[in-house]
Amino acid sequence: MNAMTEAVRKNNDIDAVIRDAPLFQGLQGREIDSVVAVATIRSLRRGEVLFQQGAHPAELYVVAEGWVKMTHVTQNGDQIALRFVQRGEHVGGAALVRGVPFPATAMAASDAIIIAWKSAFIFDLVGSSRTAARNALELVGDRADEFLSRIQELASDSVEVRLARHLAELVRRSARKTDRGVGVEFPISRQDLAELCGTTLFTVSRILTRWRDLGLVDPGRQRIVVRDVARLAGLANDRPQALDAR
Amino acid sequence: MNAMTEAVRKNNDIDAVIRDAPLFQGLQGREIDSVVAVATIRSLRRGEVLFQQGAHPAELYVVAEGWVKMTHVTQNGDQIALRFVQRGEHVGGAALVRGVPFPATAMAASDAIIIAWKSAFIFDLVGSSRTAARNALELVGDRADEFLSRIQELASDSVEVRLARHLAELVRRSARKTDRGVGVEFPISRQDLAELCGTTLFTVSRILTRWRDLGLVDPGRQRIVVRDVARLAGLANDRPQALDAR
DNA sequence: CGCTATTTTGAGATGGCTCAAGCTATGTGG
DNA sequence: CCACATAGCTTGAGCCATCTCAAAATAGCG
Numbered sequence: 064m065n066a067m068t069e070a071v072r073k074n075n076d077i078d079a080v081i082r083d084a085p086l087f088q089g090l091q092g093r094e095i096d097s098v099v100a101v102a103t104i105r106s107l108r109r110g111e112v113l114f115q116q117g118a119h120p121a122e123l124y125v126v127a128e129g130w131v132k133m134t135h136v137t138q139n140g141d142q143i144a145l146r147f148v149q150r151g152e153h154v155g156g157a158a159l160v161r162g163v164p165f166p167a168t169a170m171a172a173s174d175a176i177i178i179a180w181k182s183a184f185i186f187d188l189v190g191s192s193r194t195a196a197r198n199a200l201e202l203v204g205d206r207a208d209e210f211l212s213r214i215q216e217l218a219s220d221s222v223e224v225r226l227a228r229h230l231a232e233l234v235r236r237s238a239r240k241t242d243r244g245v246g247v248e249f250p251i252s253r254q255d256l257a258e259l260c261g262t263t264l265f266t267v268s269r270i271l272t273r274w275r276d277l278g279l280v281d282p283g284r285q286r287i288v289v290r291d292v293a294r295l296a297g298l299a300n301d302r303p304q305a306l307d308a309r
Numbered sequence: 310m311n312a313m314t315e316a317v318r319k320n321n322d323i324d325a326v327i328r329d330a331p332l333f334q335g336l337q338g339r340e341i342d343s344v345v346a347v348a349t350i351r352s353l354r355r356g357e358v359l360f361q362q363g364a365h366p367a368e369l370y371v372v373a374e375g376w377v378k379m380t381h382v383t384q385n386g387d388q389i390a391l392r393f394v395q396r397g398e399h400v401g402g403a404a405l406v407r408g409v410p411f412p413a414t415a416m417a418a419s420d421a422i423i424i425a426w427k428s429a430f431i432f433d434l435v436g437s438s439r440t441a442a443r444n445a446l447e448l449v450g451d452r453a454d455e456f457l458s459r460i461q462e463l464a465s466d467s468v469e470v471r472l473a474r475h476l477a478e479l480v481r482r483s484a485r486k487t488d489r490g491v492g493v494e495f496p497i498s499r500q501d502l503a504e505l506c507g508t509t510l511f512t513v514s515r516i517l518t519r520w521r522d523l524g525l526v527d528p529g530r531q532r533i534v535v536r537d538v539a540r541l542a543g544l545a546n547d548r549p550q551a552l553d554a555r
Numbered sequence: 556c557g558c559t560a561t562t563t564t565g566a567g568a569t570g571g572c573t574c575a576a577g578c579t580a581t582g583t584g585g
Numbered sequence: 586c587c588a589c590a591t592a593g594c595t596t597g598a599g600c601c602a603t604c605t606c607a608a609a610a611t612a613g614c615g
Contacts, residue, residue: 135457135461137461137464137465138461138546138547139465139466139547141461141464141465143460143461143464143465145457157450157453160446161446161447161450163450163454166454166457190439193436196442196446199446200406200407200442200445200446200449201407203446203449203450203453204403204407204409204449206453207403207449207452207453207456208409208412210453210456210457210459210460211381211391211412211456213456213460214389214456214459214460214463214507215381215383215384215387215389217460217463217464217507218383218387218389218463218507219383219385219387219389219507220385221602221603222602222603223602252560252561252562253561253562253563254561261460261463261464261465262603262604263603263604263605264561264562265562265563265564265603265604265605265606266602266603266604268561268562268563268564269563269564269603271562272562272563272564282562283612284560284561284562284611284612284613285561300384301384301385467570467571468570468571498592498593498594499593499594499595500593508571508572509571509572509573510593510594511571511572511573511574511594511595511596512570512571512572514594514595514596515571515595515596517594518595518596528594529580530579530580530581530592530593530594531593
């Protein structure tokens, strides 16, 4: 594939991501065309920060390629990983449409490509399109739902169940499938998993070691492959018998 | 005060609550008048259920008098108290404007008066009024913020800090001030507090006993009076020295 | 090949949970 | 108006999941 066709493929690709983005669902004709027209692209290298917690949103973002980690820092200084955002999803979109500061910092978890729109353009859109306004409400609502399920977890599940659930979710959304199992497709550390589950990296490490001995996962340095998705999902649903030998 | 003037007072009162309700903020003239016109009133006795978790919202509610407890039941069967709703606040409003099932059950925590609107009317309003649409977004966004702060708490504060924070919040919103301190103005059990903090009634009981010995609170059967709001607030901000003797 | 970040493992401490038992307001029926 | 029933609360004892801190092992990377 030469440079030219590669560029064309990329454009089509980005076009598709834009048209499928949650905030733009259902937009028609001129509206969606103008959204595509004014989109800008930027690429991030792993570790680069897209925006900081507390900053005022100036742009709306969608991930076109790669993964972005959203981290919230509490008053006590503890880090919480709110979410890993993948291709097709908004980053910080709920804050932007509400006009409030970002509640978390967004950092590229892998090299990534981000699509961006100036906030003024988005405000116009949401103000003028009933469909976009409804999408904005849904976006924020989904965020609330997600938070509620985190509260449930923290209030009533063990660390092991929480880890199983988040890991199952990550591999469900990941495309890296091998004959040996399904891997998380970006580098993720024990610390990252700990922040996702509200625990410590030590506890995560111990649990992964146990799961490895049971043949559930194949953990590595910044890398995890789930060898038995079904059993992991069983654990995630708080069915301890998922750990029984087969 | 005779029955007639009492009825007039009540009406003015309810009128004021409606006009100040979050979803109706900023509505003008005919719009707000029609909102007032079609409002219906109902009263609940303590313990009565307004709606059940999982039900599809048929009406929008605002509390005109009393308190309503929102309880979410997890898959494991654990109860979580999401929030105690007071006069002027919506109950289940975020679910209604989103058109999703109620995430929690609403039960009167004291005798209460509720103002209600048919959901069709509210959908018309939110669909036709830009102001109401923006208010809906804010309502849902505030819910998300609230949930995020619960996640923070659960992930990084001790039970004692969480209890201090929720109790401080309750008395901040409560109007029952006496010379002996500030009381929560509706009956609230140890179990209720435990559900609010994600702990057990035993742990709550122990902490309250300790606080009583320190002169911080005056706990009773389904009743709590905070005698030193400032020290409690200090605890809530995770400053252990708040417990030092004075 | 050595440096450094990441991970594992160990040992010990502990906050909060569980369960059992007893206590005390409050309301109720006799 | 008393005695009893009951719901709510307290207290005790034991336990255990998880945290903390220290140290060693390992794996990439420059």
